[in-house]
Amino acid sequence: MRHLLSIDDLERADIERILDRAASFAEVSGREIKKVPTLRGRTVVNLFYEASTRTSSSFELAAKRLSADVVSVRSVGSSVDKGESLKDTVQTLSAYDPAAIVIRSPHVGAAELVARWTTASVVNAGDGKHEHPTQALLDVYTLRQRLGSLDGKSIWIVGDVLHSRVARSNVLAFQRMGARVTVCGPPTLIPRGFESLGCEVAYTLDGLPAADVVYALRMQHERMQEAFVPSLREYAAVYQIDRGRLRPGQLLMHPGPVNRGVELAADVIDSPQATIVAQVEAGVVVRMAVLFELLAGGHAPEVAAAPAPQPAEAAA
Numbered sequence: 001m002r003h004l005l006s007i008d009d010l011e012r013a014d015i016e017r018i019l020d021r022a023a024s025f026a027e028v029s030g031r032e033i034k035k036v037p038t039l040r041g042r043t044v045v046n047l048f049y050e051a052s053t054r055t056s057s058s059f060e061l062a063a064k065r066l067s068a069d070v071v072s073v074r075s076v077g078s079s080v081d082k083g084e085s086l087k088d089t090v091q092t093l094s095a096y097d098p099a100a101i102v103i104r105s106p107h108v109g110a111a112e113l114v115a116r117w118t119t120a121s122v123v124n125a126g127d128g129k130h131e132h133p134t135q136a137l138l139d140v141y142t143l144r145q146r147l148g149s150l151d152g153k154s155i156w157i158v159g160d161v162l163h164s165r166v167a168r169s170n171v172l173a174f175q176r177m178g179a180r181v182t183v184c185g186p187p188t189l190i191p192r193g194f195e196s197l198g199c200e201v202a203y204t205l206d207g208l209p210a211a212d213v214v215y216a217l218r219m220q221h222e223r224m225q226e227a228f229v230p231s232l233r234e235y236a237a238v239y240q241i242d243r244g245r246l247r248p249g250q251l252l253m254h255p256g257p258v259n260r261g262v263e264l265a266a267d268v269i270d271s272p273q274a275t276i277v278a279q280v281e282a283g284v285v286v287r288m289a290v291l292f293e294l295l296a297g298g299h300a301p302e303v304a305a306a307p308a309p310q311p312a313e314a315a316a
């Protein structure tokens with residue numbers, strides 16, 4: 001596999017292989033020195049044209065823990081600010097001969113365009129409201145840790161589905177792993193024809209108690225040019241996940257950042273049912289596994305204990 005642009009690039013077996021490798025990298029994250037030499041001498045460029053805390057920091061850490069050289073470019077403070085086009089920026093950064101370019105952009109299809117302009121492997125870290133495949137992978141990883149398997153599980157994705165790249169990637173990934181997915185929100189925030197992805201669509205939370213997992217989405221104010229709900233207070237009254245709506249035993253997920261008091265009430269955010277911190281932790285090892293898959297795939301990961309000294313070194 002050369003690029004990771006969409007969950008559609010992955011079969012179930014690919015997802016399982018990447019996540020098994022992520023689990024082996026979790027052992028590295030538990031060490032005092034959290035590094036393996038796998039990508040020593042290779043360069044990873046992180047190109048972030050949109051706000052990001054979790055995704056950008058975890059991609060940076062993932063590349064560093066694999067010993068790659070990392071260049072992180074943000075639109076603010078770079079020549080992108082001066083009007084340099086995406087193509088020119090990619091060509092400029094290609095002069096460093098990167099092995100991988102990780103890109104986040106507000107534009108649908110940006111990662112696919114970058115893949116046409118470079119010989120590096122490209123990872124889509126979010127392209128507008130289209131896809132965010134590594135988020136879906138880290139969410140499946142988190143659920144496998146908690147539930148063992150997703151086969152036959154019911155997952156409800158609740159909120160602003162219309163503007164969410166996480167919703168699209170997660171519907172595809174959860175279904176590929178055997179789960180049944182329902183998306184739920186006000187009609188104005190569910191894209192028309194979304195059922196064609198294979199999921200159910202609901203406009204009320206009536207069926208929520210039957211879910212094994214409740215996945216809340218952020219209201220994406222930055223992508224709204226008009227009012228999609230009468231007010232946030234009315235939205236919260238109908239769709240907010242709070243103590244009363246979360247059944248004991250259900251898991252609660254959210255990709256972050258959370259709008260406290262809008263899609264989630266404070267009492268559930270900090271409850272043991274919430275996996276929000278585990279999702280962030282999973283982000284590092286899953287992104288290590290993705291970089292490994294694209295740049296070093298096919299070889300066994302070098303996560304074993306430090307190699308025994310070679311006879312020549314031992315004698316020296």
Ligand code: NCD
Pocket residue numbers: 054055126132135165166217218220255256257
């Ligand atoms: C998501 C994103 O950027 O699409 N966040 C993330 O990557 N952790 C979801 C969001 O911003 O709501």
